[in-house]
Amino acid sequence: MTADPFAPHTAATTSGTAASASGLTKVHGTGDARVTALDDVSITFRQGEFTAVMGPSGCGKSTLLHCAAGLDTPTSGSVRIGTTELGTLDDRELTRLRRDRIGFVFQAFNLLPTLTALENITLPSAIAGRRPDREWLDQVVAMVGLSGRLGHRPAQLSGGQQQRVAVARALASRPAIVFADEPTGNLDSRSGAEVLGFLRDSVRDLGQTVVMVTHDPSAAGYADRVVFLCDGRLVDEMTRPTPDRVLDRMKAFDTRSRTS
Numbered sequence: 001m002t003a004d005p006f007a008p009h010t011a012a013t014t015s016g017t018a019a020s021a022s023g024l025t026k027v028h029g030t031g032d033a034r035v036t037a038l039d040d041v042s043i044t045f046r047q048g049e050f051t052a053v054m055g056p057s058g059c060g061k062s063t064l065l066h067c068a069a070g071l072d073t074p075t076s077g078s079v080r081i082g083t084t085e086l087g088t089l090d091d092r093e094l095t096r097l098r099r100d101r102i103g104f105v106f107q108a109f110n111l112l113p114t115l116t117a118l119e120n121i122t123l124p125s126a127i128a129g130r131r132p133d134r135e136w137l138d139q140v141v142a143m144v145g146l147s148g149r150l151g152h153r154p155a156q157l158s159g160g161q162q163q164r165v166a167v168a169r170a171l172a173s174r175p176a177i178v179f180a181d182e183p184t185g186n187l188d189s190r191s192g193a194e195v196l197g198f199l200r201d202s203v204r205d206l207g208q209t210v211v212m213v214t215h216d217p218s219a220a221g222y223a224d225r226v227v228f229l230c231d232g233r234l235v236d237e238m239t240r241p242t243p244d245r246v247l248d249r250m251k252a253f254d255t256r257s258r259t260s
C-alpha cells in the first residue's frame with residue numbers, strides 16, 4: 001500500500017526524515033540582475049528535530065525556507081516533504097500539501113483580524129472542510145498558554161499572544177514540519193523567549209519538527225542544531241548550540257566579509 005502524502009503526521013509515513021532537499025539551486029533575475037540565492041544545497045530535516053538556519057544577510061536563508069516549504073520553485077534540485085517530492089505535484093496538490101502537511105510561522109503574525117484566536121487557529125482545517133482533532137488542539141492550545149484567550153480577536157491580544165496564536169495555528173493540523181521565518185523578529189525579548197520555548201516544547205513534548213530562520217544567536221540556542229549558509233551554500237553545522245558558540249561562529253562570517 002502506498003502511503004497517503006496527505007495523511008496526518010505519523011512516524012510510519014516519514015521514517016525519520018520530515019523533509020529533505022537535494023541539489024537545491026535558486027537563481028533570481030537574469031543578465032546583470034542575476035543572483036544565485038541558493039547554490040546546490042542538500043539538507044535533511046529529521047523528524048522531531050528543531051533546526052535553526054543562520055548566516056549573513058542575503059545568504060539565502062529565506063529562499064531556502066521558501067523552496068523547502070513549497071512557497072517558491074527552485075531553479076533546479078528537488079524537495080521532499082516526507083516521501084512526497086514537491087516537483088511531482090500540480091498547483092492544486094501543492095496547495096493541499098502546504099495546507100495539510102506544513103505549518104508556517106512568519107515574522108508578521110498574519111492573523112485574520114475579524115476572527116477570534118480559536119477561529120484563526122482552526123481556519124486551515126475549516127477551509128479543508130475537516131473537524132480539527134480536538135484532543136491535539138487542546139494540547140496545543142494548553143502548551144502555548146492560550147486557554148483563557150480563545151475568544152479574543154487579534155487586536156485584543158499582545159504581539160506575543162498573537163504569535164502564540166500563529167504557532168498554535170501552525171501546529172493545529174499536526175504537520176510533518178513547521179517552517180518559521182524570523183518568528184521573534186517583531187517581539188520583545190520576553191515574548192520572543194516564550195514563543196521560542198513553545199516551538200522547542202512542540203518538538204520535545206509533541207514530537208513536531210521545526211525549521212527556523214533567525215538572525216539571533218539566542219534564538220538559535222533553542223534549536224537542536226544550527227546550519228550556516230554563506231553565499232547560498234551550506235558551509236557549517238553545529239549540534240547542541242549555545243548562543244555563545246553561535247555568536248562566535250557568526251563573528252567568523254563578519255571577519256571574512258571585512259577581509260574579502
Ligand SMILES: Nc1ncnc2c1ncn2[C@@H]1O[C@H](COP(=O)(O)OP(=O)(O)OP(=O)(O)O)[C@@H](O)[C@H]1O
Pocket residue numbers: 028029035036037055056057058059060061062063064
Ligand atoms: N525575488 C527576488 N528577486 C531577485 N533577487 C532576490 C529575490 N529574492 C531574494 N533575492 C536575492 O537573493 C539573495 C538571497 O536572499 P534571501 O532573502 O534568501 O536571503 P536571507 O539570507 O534570507 O537575507 P536576510 O537575512 O537579509 O533576510 C539576496 O541577494 C537577495 O537580494
